[in-house]
Amino acid sequence: RKEVEQDPGPFNVPEGATVAFNCTYSNSASQSFFWYRQDCRKEPKLLMSVYSSGNEDGRFTAQLNRASQYISLLIRDSKLSDSATYLCVVNSLSGAGSYQLTFGKGTKLSVIP
């Protein structure tokens, strides 16, 4: 089982739609979780941090289910500017005692006019 798994998509949705991405992780001891967005040929940018059961920021809602080891990202009222790849990132303590981020391969979203 891959450490962090995401549906690669692409998700093609019309403007105004609600879209949800899921992400599963294998390390039950994972500490914290993040969603990043990455535009084509650009760097990842932090979208949301998820430390407890969830987080909401405007149109974006992230939820964490530790028992089932998955994180979701919900985008409401999609905008054209939301088109990007969304990376699920999981933070865990490595065997060497340092923290390590593990990235999913990302889910590509295209919002269509």
Added chain:
Amino acid sequence: DAMVIQNPRYQVTQFGKPVTLSCSQTLNHNVMYWYQQKSSQAPKLLFHYYDKDFNNEADTPDNFQSRRPNTSFCFLDIRSPGLGDAAMYLCATSLQGGYEQYFGPGTRLTVT
């Protein structure tokens, strides 16, 4: 604005010719990371510095080295670039291990 800066943004080097990529930060973060990202793949961690302590990933080739002369700067040295090293190289920082990471704009390396 506090930020993570990478230079150059685009680098072309010849097969086997050493190249150095640089990263600087004004965030005063303790941890600095170097990632390699190839097309349609997730970023792959090469190594990181926690303050002055260097942490190498087990599968990072010896061809890749890093230096952190002070808190603000970190360098990635590729001693003998191969065609397979062509990629985007991302520098990131975090206040402490386990916190959010903030990425620079990346350096896109081409090997000819």
